[in-house]
Amino acid sequence: MQKxxxxxxxxxxxxxxxxxxxxxxxxxDQVLVKIIRIGICGSDxxxxxxTHPYTKYPITQGHEVSGEIAAVxxxxxxxxxxxxxxxxxxxxxxxxYPCLHGKYNLCEKLKVMGFQTVGTASEYFVCDASKITxxxxxxxxxxxxxxxxxxxxxHATKRYPAINKxxxxxxxxxxIGILLAQSVKxxxxxxxxxxxxxxxxxxxxxxxxxxxxxNTMKEDFxxxxxxxxxxxxxxxxxDCAGNDITMNQAIQxxxxxxxxxxxxxxxxxxxxxxxxxxxxxxxxxxxxxxxxEDYVDAIHFVNEGKIQLQPLMTAHFAFKDYxxxxxxxxxxxEETMKILIDVDSPED
Ligand SMILES: NC(=O)c1ccc[n+]([C@@H]2O[C@H](COP(=O)([O-])OP(=O)(O)OC[C@H]3O[C@@H](n4cnc5c(N)ncnc54)[C@H](O)[C@@H]3O)[C@@H](O)[C@H]2O)c1
Ligand SMILES: [Zn+2]
Ligand SMILES: [Zn+2]
Numbered sequence: 234m235q236k237x238x239x240x241x242x243x244x245x246x247x248x249x250x251x252x253x254x255x256x257x258x259x260x261x262d263q264v265l266v267k268i269i270r271i272g273i274c275g276s277d278x279x280x281x282x283x284t285h286p287y288t289k290y291p292i293t294q295g296h297e298v299s300g301e302i303a304a305v306x307x308x309x310x311x312x313x314x315x316x317x318x319x320x321x322x323x324x325x326x327x328x329x330y331p332c333l334h335g336k337y338n339l340c341e342k343l344k345v346m347g348f349q350t351v352g353t354a355s356e357y358f359v360c361d362a363s364k365i366t367x368x369x370x371x372x373x374x375x376x377x378x379x380x381x382x383x384x385x386x387x388h389a390t391k392r393y394p395a396i397n398k399x400x401x402x403x404x405x406x407x408x409i410g411i412l413l414a415q416s417v418k419x420x421x422x423x424x425x426x427x428x429x430x431x432x433x434x435x436x437x438x439x440x441x442x443x444x445x446x447x448n449t450m451k452e453d454f455x456x457x458x459x460x461x462x463x464x465x466x467x468x469x470x471x472d473c474a475g476n477d478i479t480m481n482q483a484i485q486x487x488x489x490x491x492x493x494x495x496x497x498x499x500x501x502x503x504x505x506x507x508x509x510x511x512x513x514x515x516x517x518x519x520x521x522x523x524x525x526e527d528y529v530d531a532i533h534f535v536n537e538g539k540i541q542l543q544p545l546m547t548a549h550f551a552f553k554d555y556x557x558x559x560x561x562x563x564x565x566x567e568e569t570m571k572i573l574i575d576v577d578s579p580e581d
Contacts, residue, residue: 241293246281265359273562292352293353297380299375325344354574375543386409402471414427426458428474434570477504480505484506490514495518549573558572
């Protein structure tokens with residue numbers, strides 16, 4: 234095996250360099266993963282633009298990832314060299330109240346690889362074996378790198394336990410909204426209506442199974458909700474856009490006594506109608522990241538063909554072209570869903 238490798242490093246917003254460092258050796262309970270694919274998401278883009286509130290530079294990015302086991306530590310018996318895997322990027326303390334109660338996604342000291350601790354954007358990556366989840370052999374590395382964002386929406390689906398046969402409205406048809414549309418369907422939702430202000434993005438939602446698409450720049454949201462679902466409207470409304478407009482649409486139009494789940498991360502303090510929220514006795518719920526069981530379910534549904542990831546893959550870039558990937562995203566915002574970095578592509 235090679236002795237040195239390249240590691241991506243964002244030294245300041247918008248500036249990416251590569252440094253040559255020794256290939257790390259796994260400790261006794263660790264594995265070494267040969268990284269094959271990395272996905273870029275909205276949070277990475279915030280880091281690129283210097284608008285991520287919880288990231289300091291320099292930082293090695295990468296948290297949506299797939300690869301294969303290259304070496305295992307002496308006490309690791311669950312994995313073997315050559316196995317196809319993904320890495321769960323949460324680094325948690327294991328001692329705080331949420332951790333001790335199984336909710337390590339809410340760890341009081343949570344760090345996420347690629348944001349507060351070193352990410353996976355290097356040719357090889359060493360981590361604790363407990364962070365590794367195997368991927369089925371027939372799953373592509375591209376799909377494997379998209380299990381992370383899918384796990385976000387699987388978790389969000391479970392935040393509404395009555396999802397089976399539910400009528401679901403999703404605000405925002407970005408990657409998260411579209412993956413959520415598929416996730417709620419996989420868990421038995423009867424009908425899904427999804428909104429956006431981009432026809433391009435709505436067309437993709439339709440392609441992967443949304444029953445009703447609504448461009449709220451052209452159609453009145455309240456009318457669309459009743460036309461599609463009838464007078465009882467939606468059982469649950471998910472906000473995957475995250476602005477005052479969408480959150481107030483949800484609050485103003487939710488059936489009384491129903492549920493709203495905020496998945497999006499608000500960029501600013503919200504200005505929302507809490508009096509109406511109260512008057513309608515709405516359950517306002519939230520969803521943050523995922524846990525291992527969400528990875529397992531995400532892999533299961535993709536493997537069964539119940540959730541399609543391929544239609545969301547926009548373009549690939551070579552590892553050395555990481556900067557070009559961000560430049561492409563900035564100039565193709567609306568059409569870009571998922572950009573994948575081929576870490577295994579030749580160096581030059
Ligand atoms: N909770 C979590 O664990 C978690 C994890 C990952 C991402 N997120 C968040 O989820 C959100 C969605 O992520 P994404 O990658 O899909 O982002 P995105 O920006 O690609 O998608 C948001 C979509 O909302 C649409 N939109 C904007 N204003 C709208 C309006 N008034 N009505 C309808 N649609 C509107 C946009 O056109 C866009 O298509 C982001 O806020 C992201 O930070 C949360
Ligand atoms: Zn991500
Ligand atoms: Zn903790």
